[in-house]
Amino acid sequence: MSRRDHGSANWTAAVRKQAETFTWDMLLPTEQPIYVRSVVYSFGALTLGALVVVVLSGIVLAANGPFWWQTPGAGAFMRGIHYWGVQAFFFFMILHLTAQFFMGSWRLGRQGTWVLGVLSFAVSVVTAFTGYLSRGDFFSQWNQVQSKDAFNGAGIGGWFNVLNNGQIYGLHIAVLPAILIAMVSLHLLLVRRHGVVPPYPAENERLERGPAR
Amino acid sequence: MRRYLTDPEKYPQTRFDLVKEAVISGLVVLVLVVIASAALGVPYVKPLTIQQVATSEPVLFLQTAAHELDDTSAIAQYGPPYNNGTGSLQAIGSFHPQTLLGVTTPINPAQVDVLRPLSMAVPLDPALKPALSRWAAASRSQQDAWVNAYLQALSRASAAGSSVQVPMAADGPVPAMLSALRALGSGGLMSGALDRLNPVYRYDVAPSLLFLQGTALQQMAQKYDLLGGEWGIMHDELNYPGPWWLTPYTALYQIPPYSTSPAGDLMAAYSMLIILLLLLAIPFLPGVRELPNKLRVYRLVWRDWYHSVERGPGAATRSAQAEQRRQAT
Numbered sequence: 001m002s003r004r005d006h007g008s009a010n011w012t013a014a015v016r017k018q019a020e021t022f023t024w025d026m027l028l029p030t031e032q033p034i035y036v037r038s039v040v041y042s043f044g045a046l047t048l049g050a051l052v053v054v055v056l057s058g059i060v061l062a063a064n065g066p067f068w069w070q071t072p073g074a075g076a077f078m079r080g081i082h083y084w085g086v087q088a089f090f091f092f093m094i095l096h097l098t099a100q101f102f103m104g105s106w107r108l109g110r111q112g113t114w115v116l117g118v119l120s121f122a123v124s125v126v127t128a129f130t131g132y133l134s135r136g137d138f139f140s141q142w143n144q145v146q147s148k149d150a151f152n153g154a155g156i157g158g159w160f161n162v163l164n165n166g167q168i169y170g171l172h173i174a175v176l177p178a179i180l181i182a183m184v185s186l187h188l189l190l191v192r193r194h195g196v197v198p199p200y201p202a203e204n205e206r207l208e209r210g211p212a213r
Numbered sequence: 214m215r216r217y218l219t220d221p222e223k224y225p226q227t228r229f230d231l232v233k234e235a236v237i238s239g240l241v242v243l244v245l246v247v248i249a250s251a252a253l254g255v256p257y258v259k260p261l262t263i264q265q266v267a268t269s270e271p272v273l274f275l276q277t278a279a280h281e282l283d284d285t286s287a288i289a290q291y292g293p294p295y296n297n298g299t300g301s302l303q304a305i306g307s308f309h310p311q312t313l314l315g316v317t318t319p320i321n322p323a324q325v326d327v328l329r330p331l332s333m334a335v336p337l338d339p340a341l342k343p344a345l346s347r348w349a350a351a352s353r354s355q356q357d358a359w360v361n362a363y364l365q366a367l368s369r370a371s372a373a374g375s376s377v378q379v380p381m382a383a384d385g386p387v388p389a390m391l392s393a394l395r396a397l398g399s400g401g402l403m404s405g406a407l408d409r410l411n412p413v414y415r416y417d418v419a420p421s422l423l424f425l426q427g428t429a430l431q432q433m434a435q436k437y438d439l440l441g442g443e444w445g446i447m448h449d450e451l452n453y454p455g456p457w458w459l460t461p462y463t464a465l466y467q468i469p470p471y472s473t474s475p476a477g478d479l480m481a482a483y484s485m486l487i488i489l490l491l492l493l494a495i496p497f498l499p500g501v502r503e504l505p506n507k508l509r510v511y512r513l514v515w516r517d518w519y520h521s522v523e524r525g526p527g528a529a530t531r532s533a534q535a536e537q538r539r540q541a542t
Contacts, residue, residue: 028231033224035518042238049238053246070257080250083453087249088242090458103514104505106496118493128456138258142434145426153303154482155310158294158317163423166416198224199515200506202522 026192035199040103043096044191050089051184055177057082062173066136079135086128093121105197113194116187123180130172133162256453258437263407263421266429267398271377272370273428274398278391279367281322281424283360288322288423295320295423303479310479318419325420330406331390334397341393344386351385359385375399461488 060078061069068075097117106114129147133140144162151157161167267274280286290300294317303311328345335341348356363384370379379388397403407420437451465471465481474480495501505511512519 029229031226032229034227034521035224035515036227036229037517038514040514042234045234045238046242048235049240049242050246052239053242076255076257077250080253080255081246083255084246084249084253085242087454088246090456092242094458099514101495102505102508102510104502104511106502111496114496115493118489122489125458128458132456135257136260137256138260138433139256141260141422141425142430145422145430149301149303150478150482152292152294152301152311153476153478155313157311158314161294161318161417161419163318163419164417166414169416199518200511202519204523 022189022193027189029192033196033198036196040099041196043092043099046092047089047096048184048188050085050092051180054082054085054089055181057085058173058177066134070136082131086131089124090128093124097121103197104200107197108194110190110194110197113187113190116183116190120180120183120187123176123183127172127176127180130168130176134165134169134172253453256451258451261425261430261433262401263398263403263424264401266425267395267403268375270429270432271375271395272367272372274395275367275370275377275379275391276364277424277427277429278327278394279360279364279387281326282328282387282390283357284323285360286322287427288320294318295419303476305476305479318417320419320423322423326407326424327390327394329409330397330403331393333406334393334402338393338396341389344389344393347386348390355385359383359387363387363391461485 057078061075061082064075064078069079070076100114100117129143132143133147148157148162151160151162263274266277277286281289284290287300288295290298292298292300292302293311293315296316296319302309328348331341331345335345351359362382363379366380366382366384370377372378394403397406404418404421405415407424408415408418410417410419462481462485465484466477471477471481471484491498
């Protein structure tokens with residue numbers, strides 16, 4: 001076996017080991033620690049629920065095309081579901097992010113979960129923006145001509161061409177959602193694998209342990 | 214890996230159905246957005262067309278076209294990615310990432326916005342041909358003189374509705390050319406003649422949008438209070454919520470130096486990148502990562518847990534034992 005094969009066996013073995021140690025019970029637990037009792041724990045699930053609504057309504061919009069969603073009636077109604085779904089998505093995601101900050105959710109080896117969450121937020125912002133550009137009304141035109149200066153000035157306008165509806169629409173309905181869904185999936189896997197972060201020590205525990213980090 | 218998992222002995226477990234929670238969350242959001250879409254509708258304002266500008270703002274149309282023809286428009290001078298100009302080149306000292314990728318979408322406004330559409334219109338209006346030939350044969354300085362004379366005459370033009378009377382001037386073939394261009398515009402043929410970077414699949418609308426991007430779109434945006442200094446995209450959508458999650462970014466444009474510097478966009482973009490990196494780095498930054506522990510907002514989230522641990526049965530005994538152990542060590 002060549003060195004390359006060894007290397008390959010090592011990373012494939014690592015993937016296998018992950019698969020062996022990651023069980024269905026971790027993914028869909030039937031029990032949770034007793035401290036998981038707050039409306040705050042719903043924000044993540046509601047964000048995910050909104051993402052599902054946005055993706056499904058987006059699939060219906062893409063299947064029918066721009067003329068359909070710009071026409072009053074079923075198309076406009078479905079675009080409304082997509083639009084309000086995005087509003088709900090950001091509303092719950094920002095609540096989730098804020099709550100996780102105040103809970104110090106990166107503690108005890110959960111830094112990766114935080115990093116993926118923040119990156120998902122950043123990708124969501126760009127994905128939503130390409131949606132505004134793809135709508136095909138005056139606001140799209142205005143945002144296109146205004147934002148071109150921002151992207152050009154930042155140095156990425158030479159590739160990220162907001163005046164090219166084909167590129168922006170492709171990014172909006174395929175590339176960025178694929179990246180976002182992959183990130184959110186990994187984020188969820190990490191949440192399930194590590195379990196929900198325990199509370200900071202109570203007052204009487206602090207006496208025992210000293211200040212918590 | 215076990216170290217990540219919560220200790221079942223320390224933290225008693227309760228029954229939990231994640232599938233049920235996920236389904237309920239999805240349904241709650243679905244019901245909310247269906248009600249919102251049905252009751253509140255969705256924002257939409259018809260796009261601005263070149264045809265509208267050509268018919269309702271004839272002087273503005275002719276001014277725009279004259280500047281494009283003479284390479285004195287904002288886009289003609291813009292810089293990368295459209296050309297090698299410096300008019301809209303943003304730089305902080307010698308840092309100008311705008312030039313990094315070079316001219317990737319070359320746009321020659323005189324050709325794309327005026328001369329090519331007119332050459333396409335020659336079969337419809339054969340009288341255009343001599344005007345175009347005269348323009349092509351003239352020197353650059355002659356062309357500049359014609360356009361300057363035309364722009365001066367245009368400033369004294371009388372417009373009534375969609376018709377406009379431009380006084381006579383030493384402007385050579387320019388009036389004939391631009392009148393023909395306006396006829397194309399008011400007939401609704403112009404954006405089709407402009408957006409031909411690929412003549413079949415017209416996904417790239419840069420030429421027509423760049424034609425509109427100056428005063429025409431600005432005027433319409435001003436009507437809706439969408440200009441950058443008015444929080445622009447934030448109250449996109451009129452009475453509907455806009456992308457309010459961009460508030461920190463839009464806020465930068467309201468304060469100096471972002472609001473005053475010609476490199477405001479560049480500064481705002483990289484400021485947001487720094488903020489994103491800081492947000493990502495929170496778990497790794499000593500001091501910052503301890504903030505939640507100091508702020509103690511988490512006690513609201515886990516109030517039942519703390520109540521049971523600190524005041525529940527046996528809490529006093531546990532505290533006393535802990536204190537004894539602490540003193541013993």
